[in-house]
Amino acid sequence: MMDRKNKNTPAITPDPNALAIADVPARREFLRKSGLALGVGTAAALGLGGRAFADTGAATTTPASSNLPPNVPEWTRALGMPTASPYGAPSTYESDVKRNLYPGLKDTMSAYSTSPLQDLDGTITPNGLFYERHHAGVPQIDPAQHRLMIHGLTETSLILTVDELRQFPSVSRIHFMECSGNPSFLPPWGKTAAEVSGLVSCAEWTGVPLRTLLEEVGLKMEAKWIVAEGADGAAMTRSIPMEKCLDDVLVVYSQNGERLRPEQGYPLRLIVPGFEGNTHIKWLRRLHVTDAPGYTREETAKYTDLMEDGRARKFSFVMECKSIITAPSGSQQLTRHGKHEMRGIAWSGRGKITRVDVSVDGGSNWYPAKLQEPVLDKALTAFRAPFEWAGQELMIMSRAIDETGYVQPTLQQLIETRGSVSFYHNNSIQPWKISHDGEVTNGRA
Amino acid sequence: MMDRKNKNTPAITPDPNALAIADVPARREFLRKSGLALGVGTAAALGLGGRAFADTGAATTTPASSNLPPNVPEWTRALGMPTASPYGAPSTYESDVKRNLYPGLKDTMSAYSTSPLQDLDGTITPNGLFYERHHAGVPQIDPAQHRLMIHGLTETSLILTVDELRQFPSVSRIHFMECSGNPSFLPPWGKTAAEVSGLVSCAEWTGVPLRTLLEEVGLKMEAKWIVAEGADGAAMTRSIPMEKCLDDVLVVYSQNGERLRPEQGYPLRLIVPGFEGNTHIKWLRRLHVTDAPGYTREETAKYTDLMEDGRARKFSFVMECKSIITAPSGSQQLTRHGKHEMRGIAWSGRGKITRVDVSVDGGSNWYPAKLQEPVLDKALTAFRAPFEWAGQELMIMSRAIDETGYVQPTLQQLIETRGSVSFYHNNSIQPWKISHDGEVTNGRA
Numbered sequence: 001m002m003d004r005k006n007k008n009t010p011a012i013t014p015d016p017n018a019l020a021i022a023d024v025p026a027r028r029e030f031l032r033k034s035g036l037a038l039g040v041g042t043a044a045a046l047g048l049g050g051r052a053f054a055d056t057g058a059a060t061t062t063p064a065s066s067n068l069p070p071n072v073p074e075w076t077r078a079l080g081m082p083t084a085s086p087y088g089a090p091s092t093y094e095s096d097v098k099r100n101l102y103p104g105l106k107d108t109m110s111a112y113s114t115s116p117l118q119d120l121d122g123t124i125t126p127n128g129l130f131y132e133r134h135h136a137g138v139p140q141i142d143p144a145q146h147r148l149m150i151h152g153l154t155e156t157s158l159i160l161t162v163d164e165l166r167q168f169p170s171v172s173r174i175h176f177m178e179c180s181g182n183p184s185f186l187p188p189w190g191k192t193a194a195e196v197s198g199l200v201s202c203a204e205w206t207g208v209p210l211r212t213l214l215e216e217v218g219l220k221m222e223a224k225w226i227v228a229e230g231a232d233g234a235a236m237t238r239s240i241p242m243e244k245c246l247d248d249v250l251v252v253y254s255q256n257g258e259r260l261r262p263e264q265g266y267p268l269r270l271i272v273p274g275f276e277g278n279t280h281i282k283w284l285r286r287l288h289v290t291d292a293p294g295y296t297r298e299e300t301a302k303y304t305d306l307m308e309d310g311r312a313r314k315f316s317f318v319m320e321c322k323s324i325i326t327a328p329s330g331s332q333q334l335t336r337h338g339k340h341e342m343r344g345i346a347w348s349g350r351g352k353i354t355r356v357d358v359s360v361d362g363g364s365n366w367y368p369a370k371l372q373e374p375v376l377d378k379a380l381t382a383f384r385a386p387f388e389w390a391g392q393e394l395m396i397m398s399r400a401i402d403e404t405g406y407v408q409p410t411l412q413q414l415i416e417t418r419g420s421v422s423f424y425h426n427n428s429i430q431p432w433k434i435s436h437d438g439e440v441t442n443g444r445a
Numbered sequence: 446m447m448d449r450k451n452k453n454t455p456a457i458t459p460d461p462n463a464l465a466i467a468d469v470p471a472r473r474e475f476l477r478k479s480g481l482a483l484g485v486g487t488a489a490a491l492g493l494g495g496r497a498f499a500d501t502g503a504a505t506t507t508p509a510s511s512n513l514p515p516n517v518p519e520w521t522r523a524l525g526m527p528t529a530s531p532y533g534a535p536s537t538y539e540s541d542v543k544r545n546l547y548p549g550l551k552d553t554m555s556a557y558s559t560s561p562l563q564d565l566d567g568t569i570t571p572n573g574l575f576y577e578r579h580h581a582g583v584p585q586i587d588p589a590q591h592r593l594m595i596h597g598l599t600e601t602s603l604i605l606t607v608d609e610l611r612q613f614p615s616v617s618r619i620h621f622m623e624c625s626g627n628p629s630f631l632p633p634w635g636k637t638a639a640e641v642s643g644l645v646s647c648a649e650w651t652g653v654p655l656r657t658l659l660e661e662v663g664l665k666m667e668a669k670w671i672v673a674e675g676a677d678g679a680a681m682t683r684s685i686p687m688e689k690c691l692d693d694v695l696v697v698y699s700q701n702g703e704r705l706r707p708e709q710g711y712p713l714r715l716i717v718p719g720f721e722g723n724t725h726i727k728w729l730r731r732l733h734v735t736d737a738p739g740y741t742r743e744e745t746a747k748y749t750d751l752m753e754d755g756r757a758r759k760f761s762f763v764m765e766c767k768s769i770i771t772a773p774s775g776s777q778q779l780t781r782h783g784k785h786e787m788r789g790i791a792w793s794g795r796g797k798i799t800r801v802d803v804s805v806d807g808g809s810n811w812y813p814a815k816l817q818e819p820v821l822d823k824a825l826t827a828f829r830a831p832f833e834w835a836g837q838e839l840m841i842m843s844r845a846i847d848e849t850g851y852v853q854p855t856l857q858q859l860i861e862t863r864g865s866v867s868f869y870h871n872n873s874i875q876p877w878k879i880s881h882d883g884e885v886t887n888g889r890a
Contacts, residue, residue, distance in 0.1 A: 073586075073590065073591075075676055077678070079582045080579065080585065080677060081585065082554065083553045083582065084545065085577075087535070087543055087544070091586075091588075091705075092585075093588055093712075094703070097703060098532055099533075101529045113528050119703075121617065124648075124701045125702050126571070126703045128703075132529065137524045138525040139520035140536075168786075170788065171817065172567035204567045204568065205567075231521050233521060257568070257569050257570050258539070258564075258571045258574060259536065261536065262526070262533075341612070376819065
């Protein structure tokens with residue numbers, strides 16, 4: 001704790017014998033020296049597979065800044081803002097890091113907004129930046145008035161309040177969620193990682209296994225599907241096969257520790273790990289146990305995959321293995337030659353990611369990226385790989401492989417299989433082009 | 446997507462043959478039936494170790510609500526709020542879930558605010574509710590002006606911008622952070638879990654291993670400590686042993702995916718996994734490599750543990766193994782007899798949690814709780830255990846055990862070792878008392 005008498009006096013640098021920053025020789029000299037000081041042994045210690053990260057120096061070729069900080073910066077000479085902002089917010093310097101409507105959208109009721117993937121690190125998406133997809137806007141639900149009904153081909157029926165649901169045995173699991181139209185097969189292609197693939201996010205969900213609730217009501221022999229209905233103005237309704245419902249589906253009330261945000265289904269939503277986001281019914285009010293799918297509007301007119309012969313793949317639930325490089329990515333800029341780190345995320349609706357390969361030459365040659373532990377089932381997995389840029393044109397890309405052995409395809413491979421009129425479930429490899437001047441653009445454009 | 450023509454008409458329940466909620470017989474009857482329908486086999490399937498969760502029914506003894514929802518609730522009959530709130534916020538119905546100043550504090554400059562543990566689920570703390578501890582308030586730092594200097598007993602020195610730091614190879618790790626005074630040894634004891642132990646939180650951190658930066662500058666033979674200094678008005682400064690610096694210390698820029706919040710050290714902070722929170726220097730501006738500790742104010746006058754003989758334990762960095770039951774916890778209320786789920790969090794500064802035991806009789810008998818996977822190194826681990834309450838007085842408590850075999854002690858055991866004048870590092874077992882009428886209070890009071 002700080003002494004009260006010190007409150008309005010300048011802070012004291014605790015170690016008076018330490019070099020003050022202004023006493024140090026010019027920064028350019030340090031950076032040159034630091035580059036020289038690093039050898040091959042260092043790169044090996046970093047686990048870069050023999051590729052030295054900084055043998056030309058991460059910082060050595062960076063233009064030296066001319067505005068060195070003063071010995072004691074202004075914010076060290078004053079008191080800051082008070083403790084205990086009830087909830088807090090990101091720094092005002094980060095105000096550009098936000099959700100945006102999907103490019104070209106104007107409607108805000110049946111609409112989607114993207115996670116700013118190019119500005120995020122790691123695998124957890126903060127709740128404020130988790131992607132949104134609504135069909136009739138975001139209802140503002142009083143949790144005391146909300147009910148979840150479970151009925152149909154069951155031994156008994158159940159109507160639960162939120163508080164009652166919270167009394168069942170609970171679990172917490174980290175899972176990704178992805179919209180099936182992330183992105184569509186059709187141009188125009190997005191410019192940034194958010195525009196290309198920002199309808200994917202990941203969180204720790206807490207709730208009750210659906211299996212527990214189904215054991216509570218008892219299933220009849222004919223029970224094969226559950227038709228789940230939301231309490232929004234679209235009464236969004238999707239059918240989930242019973243096998244999945246008894247496996248890993250959750251009825252959740254919390255996301256990343258706190259109660260669900262309104263736009264994520266407050267007070268209750270279904271989590272259907274690995275299935276397309278549209279099945280994760282928000283504002284969940286009803287689970288109707290049936291012997292057949294509901295064939296609802298959102299699984300007939302929408303969320304099916306039209307093939308070139310006019311037929312459509314339906315109930316194409318699983319989000320197949322996919323990855324995207326988020327840094328460097330479209331609209332970013334490399335500012336120096338030398339070693340860089342390629343960063344991205346990978347995920348699979350069928351389980352764990354086992355490997356991510358990256359390429360800098362448009363897919364002619366691949367080398368493995370490092371996966372961030374822990375690698376979790378149906379969760380975003382961060383990957384990182386070193387690459388070097390000396391001003392030449394590069395086409396960087398990543399391809400993910402999951403525990404079933406499935407390999408993320410190219411767009412061309414997808415089109416060969418599914419035709420070019422399909423809309424959903426484009427999990428193809430995303431190329432980013434780095435130009436001679438370091439500008440990064442969509443390699444598909 | 447929703448048809449435009451439907452926008453102002455009531456939503457249609459997709460399956461017209463489904464039972465409307467109002468058609469279902471009274472809810473009380475369902476709940477009675479559901480209780481009867483559940484047998485021992487279910488409890489086994491839930492992994493409750495033979496203890497049936499709901500053989501008397503989670504919901505059977507809950508008073509039936511008299512206000513059943515209408516067939517179609519009001520929010521299903523209207524459009525909601527627009528998509529793409531740039532950042533979003535929790536539901537207004539959750540406005541009580543917030544950080545509060547530590548009980549009794551009035552100063553907001555050298556102050557702490559707590560995570561509302563009793564309202565949180567799982568292990569990730571959302572950034573808006575991550576606990577705070579500041580010694581001179583929260584500086585508002587322009588990241589373009591901020592510098593990190595590394596110097597002292599090094600082969601070379603380095604001054605890095607935030608952008609330059611971000612170009613080093615990065616890692617993401619989930620770690621808890623805890624204030625060493627969480628809580629103090631001294632009464633008055635807090636009423637809620639937040640008041641008792643709310644100076645602990647957990648997040649996914651992304652940044653650069655300090656080892657990487659030290660390899661960049663090169664260490665001299667005499668380098669044994671690093672004195673880390675923050676850019677806040679307190680110039681908060683702590684000394685970290687080199688062995689720890691070369692192990693798992695990180696210089697981070699992101700927390701739960703997004704850049705650090707101002708109150709968490711934006712734009713850079715030190716993460717010293719398992720060490721007391723005070724060492725995780727925020728607004729990090731300087732790493733001074735030395736041959737001895739700095740003996741700064743915050744590791745001499747403060748953050749030492751006074752013993753009864755007048756001497757003090759110093760550099761008592763590690764936060765020892767600890768746990769707390771967050772539900773039910775102080776100021777909560779059990780509203781029905783029957784089976785309940787006890788929920789809490791456990792953590793250890795020495796590694797992974799291997800086991801959490803719980804007791805309902807004040808520690809005479811213990812039984813194991815279920816740990817939520819994945820159990821991570823120096824991270825919060827969620828635990829859950831069933832218990833039954835039939836109106837008798839209970840004293841519930843949890844004790845955690847870590848991979849070193851260390852067992853969380855009682856307060857009495859701690860006092861026998863450290864005396865009663867100690868202030869920091871109280872990791873003792875927290876008892877909660879459940880009264881005949883279901884009121885939960887601090888069992889220590």
